[in-house]
Amino acid sequence: MNNHVILDVQNLKKYFQVGKNLTLKAVDDVSFQLHEGETLGLVGESGCGKTTCGRTCLGLYSRTDGKVLYKGQDVHLMKGAEKFAFKKEAQMIFQDPYASLNPRMTVSDIVAEGIDIHKLAANKKERDEKIFHYLNLVGLNKEHANRFVHEFSGGQRQRIGIARALAVEPKFMVLDEPISALDVSIQAQIVNLLIKLQKEMGLTYLFVAHDLSMVKHISDRVAVMYLGSMVEITTSEELYENPLHPYTKALLSAIPIPDPDVELQREQTRIKLEGDVPSPINPAPGCRFKGRCKYAKAICSEQTPQLKDMGNGHCVACHLYNQ
Amino acid sequence: MSKLLEVKNLRVSYHTYAGEVQSVRGVTFDVEEGEAIAIVGESGCGKSVTAKSIMGLIKTPPGEIKAGSEILYRGENILNYDKKQMSHYRGGESAIIFQDALAALNPTMTVGKQIVENLMMHRKTIMVDGKEVKLTKRLAMQEAVKMLKMVGIPNAEQRAKQYPHEYSGGMRQRAMIAIAFACQPKLLIADEPTTALDVTIQAQIMDLIKDLQKQLNTSVILITHDLGVVANVAKRIVVMYSGNIVERGNARDIFYHPKHPYTCALLEAVPRLDLKNKQELASIEGTPPDLLAPPKGCPFSTRCKYCMEICCEQAPAATDFGDGHEAACWLHHPLAPKDDVPFKTEVRHE
Known part of the structure; x- marks a missing residue:
């Protein structure tokens, strides 16, 4: 990892109009930077x-406001050859390995689609070689190339999705919950594969997930989101050792640990969150978390807290730390 | 009760x-x-x-x-x-x-x-x-x-x-x-x-x-x-694999003294928040067997790191470790090798 910023997200906003005078603020004023070769967990x-944030970063959604700069260029203003080149460098892996692969195409066609579009293979032989190379890389073999997607299990499908993304030699990947549809034993396989590929190819990941334990394992830095805004961002070690935001604390203490004794100890100290996440449609002003926060004060309803650096790049958006 | x-x-x-x-x-x-x-x-x-x-x-x-x-x-x-x-x-x-x-x-x-x-x-x-x-x-x-x-x-x-x-x-x-x-x-x-x-x-x-x-x-x-x-x-946990029970026992026994390679692998495959190390996750390679034609021997034999010849031939019987803790694995057979296994194979008496 070096300090070269590959993706710079500045005050990104993405609103959806869901009816007359109803605005769903899916992403509201989110800023972060992604360095080359690093994994940021969201x-x-x-x-x-x-997910909306991840998709907007790739230009799959148009933005409402703010900027997404990829190597200094605005993703949403790119046109023609520029955009074409960006699409080669930035790839996405989707959550649902059943819905994101075309059932009418063979595996080799799925993997080769990007190769064909970006003309990465000079002839048929090279194309086949490339397909086999990437299938091999993700732990599938030659015999799988001519099969259709329905013949594969969930874990294998996710591998096909990864092979498809890798085939265009990307630099940056958005992984949108790549493991949440998989079994525990298969999750470990895919995560190990992702880490291995990152080391070998120097990829940069934006890892979107709700499973904090897996995020801790794979990420260098972690950003915690709540109702469209970022509440905390820091290195993954720091986040788990010294969480600052009440929401992060609650989230961490809700994760079950496969150890009966540890669970019994945690029982007393567990921070329980009551109720559900409120609706992001026309949210009230102030801190979004105030309705579920036990430290909520008057100022929380009046002013939206801003991300504030508490030292060492540990940023938190909470009025508790604003004295 | x-x-x-x-x-x-x-x-x-x-x-x-x-x-x-x-x-x-x-x-x-x-x-x-x-x-x-x-x-x-x-x-x-x-x-x-x-x-x-x-x-x-x-x-x-x-x-x-x-x-x-x-x-x-x-x-x-x-x-x-x-x-x-x-x-x-x-x-x-x-x-x-x-x-x-x-x-x-x-x-x-x-x-x-x-x-x-x-x-x-x-x-x-x-x-x-x-x-x-x-x-x-x-x-x-x-x-x-x-x-x-x-x-x-x-x-x-x-x-x-x-x-x-x-x-x-x-x-x-x-x-x-x-x-x-x-x-x-x-x-x-x-x-x-x-x-x-x-x-x-x-x-x-x-x-x-x-x-x-x-x-x-x-x-x-x-x-x-x-x-x-x-x-x-x-209180008690039953671990199933491809239509069979491979291990059963008290929660504490299953978590602290697992006796089946599958249970061990499952426990290791989960990243834990309270552990700091960032080593590679222990994954279980391969996929579960096809139940249209289940394997002749132990169902886990195709993915097991400790698979022996007999595992592919014959399904293991459950070994009793006392206190309702049982595991079906050939490694607990008296003739099986005792080195390099993820658990102690002796029968535990408390």
Whole structure:
């Protein structure tokens, strides 16, 4: 990892109009930077806007406001050859390995689609070699190339999705909950594969997930989102050792640990969150978390807290730390 | 404590175009009164089919519960129940919570009515102020609101008049639990109740199930693929793999002294928050075997790091380690190598 910034997200906003005078603020004023070769984990409950954020970063959604700069260029203003080149460098892996692969195409065609579009293979022989190379890389073999997607299990499908993304030699990948649809034993396989590929090819990952334990394992830095805004961002070690935001603390203490004795100890200290995530449609002003926060004060309803650096790049958006 | 439920040599197959899928291949376990046990395994290992069999929900055809299987509820084989006995048992004596609450609830009925339906079906009388009176629809509705309050749904009176699509994911799961508990069943099966939910909501739902289990002295069978979820709920754990039980025992034995390579691998595959090391996760290579043609020997042999010749030839018998802890693995055979195995193979006596 070096200090070269590959993706710079500045005050990104993405609103959806869901009816007359109803605005769903999926991503509201989110800023972060991604360095080359690093993995940033983006975590939060469902409906907090993490997937929307990932997709907007790749230009799959148009933005409402703010900027996404990829190597200094605005992703949403790119045109023609520039955009074509960006699409080769930035790839996405989707959550649902069943819905994201075309059932009418063979595996080799799925993997080769990017190769064909970006003309990465000079002839048929090279194309085949490339397909086999990438299938091999993700732990599939030659015999799988001519099969259709329905013949594969969930874990294998996710591997096909990874092979497809890798085939265009990307630099930056958005992984949108790549493991949440898989079994525990298969999750470990895919995560190991992702880490191995990152080391070998120097990839940069934006890892979107709701499973904090897996995020801790794979990420260098972690950003916690709640209802469209970022509440905390820091290195993964720091986040787990010294969480600052009440939401992060609650989230961490809700994760079950496969150890009966540790669980019994945690029982007393566990921070329980009551209720559900409120609706992101026309949210009230102030801190989004105030309704579920036990430290909520008057100022929390009046002013939206801003991300503030507490030292060593550990940023938190909470009025508790604003004295 | 007496045994509430005994499952003996349960074998279930599905007949498909491709052939006979042997989903459950000889499963034996029991549940005591007021006890919580967990069945853990990957998808496709037959845990949900086991649950459905216990509830009498296997549709034949294509499903078939093989001759010789027994499911004894208080000593009576439910497989021999007639229609009337079955409908009393299912819903009245036992209840099930499914993973996908939106699919399991009726979208055309209000949540309150769905609870009332269950009450009217199974109960003739109800206790009001300590007196037993005949159950009427109005009383049933009051009871339904009480149930919704019990599972922690705010504004229960209004919420009872709403439809499932107006509920959030966690609330739907709570509504399911309210329906399941309406007739005060003796046995509750929770089939992956929290898999579709966020961690914070998962913690809420697990707490709720645990509280109700203690309050009403219900036996719970918790079915899940996540060992973390069961750590602080279940007293005993059954680990299933491709239609077989590979290991069973007390929660502490399973977590601290696993005796089967599959259980060990499952425990190692989960990244833990409380551990700092960032080494490679221990993954289980390969995929579970095809149940159309299950392997001859140990079902785990194809993925096992410690596979020996005999593992591919013959299925291992269960070795007893005392205190109800059993594992089916050839490594525990006196002739098996004792080095390089992930667990101590000696029989433990305490």
